[in-house]
Amino acid sequence: MILQPLSESTEMYLKAMVELGGREVVAVGRLAERLSVTSVSANEMMRRLGEQGLVSHTPYKGVTLTQMGREAACNVLRRQRLWECFLYAHLKIEWPQVYELACDLEHATAPAVTEALAAFLGQPSHCPYGDPIPAADGEFEPLLGISLSVVGVGGHARILAVRATDTDVLKYLYERGLVPACEVQVVEAAPLQGPLTLRVNGKEVALGLALAEFVIVEIIPAS
Amino acid sequence: MILQPLSESTEMYLKAMVELGGREVVAVGRLAERLSVTSVSANEMMRRLGEQGLVSHTPYKGVTLTQMGREAACNVLRRQRLWECFLYAHLKIEWPQVYELACDLEHATAPAVTEALAAFLGQPSHCPYGDPIPAADGEFEPLLGISLSVVGVGGHARILAVRATDTDVLKYLYERGLVPACEVQVVEAAPLQGPLTLRVNGKEVALGLALAEFVIVEIIPAS
DNA sequence: TAATATCATAAGGTTTGCCTATTAATTAAT
DNA sequence: ATTAATTAATAGGCAAACCTTATGATATTA
Known part of the structure; x- marks a missing residue:
């Protein structure tokens, strides 16, 4: 499948769809939320992407990526994540900043450069x-993992991935040691959707539930 | 001097100005030619850049970069040429393609990444x-060098730089060995602005005068 | 089934950058 | 010096890609 060049904005929508829903239906509202645009803008873009055959839109139900759309979206993810590796491992860019800087580069990357x-x-x-x-x-x-927000009190887990994209959010997690491969224990979960208390590298850390959603972990069975 | 982010198009104009004129006045028409737009478009952009304090425009005379404009332009050149180095030396991208691919990346490069x-x-x-x-x-x-097009018949010269930007032009030169550090001798210059005949790596090569303009050389004195 | 939340569409605005056609200034040539 | 030819600048407009507010349609759930 040959992909015509897509606008930067289009690529951001495709990336958000695959990150948010994978192969599942995604509500247009969630998409708008994630991209910090109004749902009108997201709707309009979905119409355009529909015309280009990249998404399939069932009104009032949501959108899914077509095969073509999924390929395009995965291609964007590939570029993005390769640049993240380069910026982090070779250019020694700080972990929290890597996402945003890679995102800029991803849209300007020809296939020859990607490979x-x-x-x-x-x-x-x-x-x-x-x-x-x-x-x-x-x-x-x-990735087969679960969100840290659903690990029960007392559970031990190892962080597999962090799904945040905002530099400030990443910085916040980084400063508390919440990065992949780190092991955590859920010490307490405050009621009423309150924050989790975690034990990370021997220190206690409070983490809002909304933030914990972003953290993907695997359970470490009690030995 | 803090530089606000400039659009891709703006950066291309600034780069063309510094490449074409350096600190000298550049005719708006030359700029338009180089960027393959009408002189109207170039004029309009010069008005915008003038308002931003990046260029100084004397109607019917031409434009020059202000100090601020020159800094911005040099910054673009820095990004461009650093990416060229990376693509060529580390990613092993073919020499003729490097310019164009680096050009895409240059506009998406934050200062932290540049440094x-x-x-x-x-x-x-x-x-x-x-x-x-x-x-x-x-x-x-x-660079202190002269254009290959002004080297007299019989002259020996070493290529210092190639100023072409078009991938096809670069490919043409590359296939004939006309790359930096290469030594050439001007064997013959056809009359009426005709092509030069060069001796390059033991082979005779014909090169149109327009192309020879792009090749910057230093004379090798007859020993 | 009515209320509420969510989603979709209509109509319109902004920005950026491009164009054709016209007018003005400069330069070169008589 | 005056005119012809060249080059530059302005007027006016178009299109693409996004955004917005206001309004109408559908779903969900109490």
Whole structure:
């Protein structure tokens, strides 16, 4: 499938769709929320993407990526995450800033550069935030993990990935040691959707539930 | 001087100005020609850049970069040429394609990335096309060389830089060995602005005068 | 089934950058 | 010096890509 060049904005919508819903239906409102635009703007874009055959839109139900849309979206993710690897491992850019800076570069990256970069990096499988890098053909293994927000009190878990994109949010998590491979224990969960209290690297850390949603973990069975 | 983010198009105009005129006045028509737009478009952009204090425009005379404009332009050149180094030396992108691909990336490059890239590359002084890379503060030594088109018949010269930007033109030169550090001898100059005949790596090569303009050389004195 | 929340569409605005056609200034040539 | 030819600038307009507010349609749930 040959993909015509897409606008930066289009690529952001596609990326948000695959990050938010994968192969599932996504509510247009969620998309608008994530991209910080009005739902009108998101709707309009969905109409355009529908005309281009990238998404399928069932009014009042939501949108899904078509095969073509999914390929395009995975291609964007591949570029993004390869740049993240480069910025982090070679340019020594601070972890919280990597996402945003890679995002700028991703839209300006020709296929030849993408593949040369992948080769240079040694075909990495995961980005610095723990998410898998789609292959050149567009497919990838979704991470099998659960959100930290659903781990029960007393549970031990290892962070697999951090799904935040905002630099300030990433900075907040970074300062508390909440990065991939880190192990955490849920000490307490405050009632009424209150914050979690975690034990991280020997220190107690409070983390709002909304933030905990972004943190993908695997349970470490009690030995 | 703090530079607000400039549009891609704006950066292209600034880059063309510094490449075409340096500190000198540039005719708006030349600029339009170089960027493949009508002179109306170039005029309009000059008005906008004038309002932003980046250029000084004397109607019917031409435009020059202000100090601020020159800094912005040199900053663009720095990003462009650093990416050229990276693409060529590390990603092994073919020499003729490097310019165009670097050009895409240059507009998406934040200052932090520029400086981290420069450090990664070991603060290179020249790009793969032979031109100097401006320092972080914006200044650089202009290359002291002459155009191959003004070297007399019989003259020996060493190529210092190639000023072409079009991938096809670069490919043409590359296929004939006309790259920086290469030594050439002018065997013959056809009359009426006809092509030069050159001796390059033991082979005779014909080169149109227009193309020879792009090739910057230093004379090798007859020993 | 009525109320509420969510979603979709209508109509319109802004920005950016491009164009054709016209007018004005400059330069070169008689 | 005056005119012809060249080059530059302005007027007016178009299109693409996004955004907005206001309004109408559908779903959900009490």
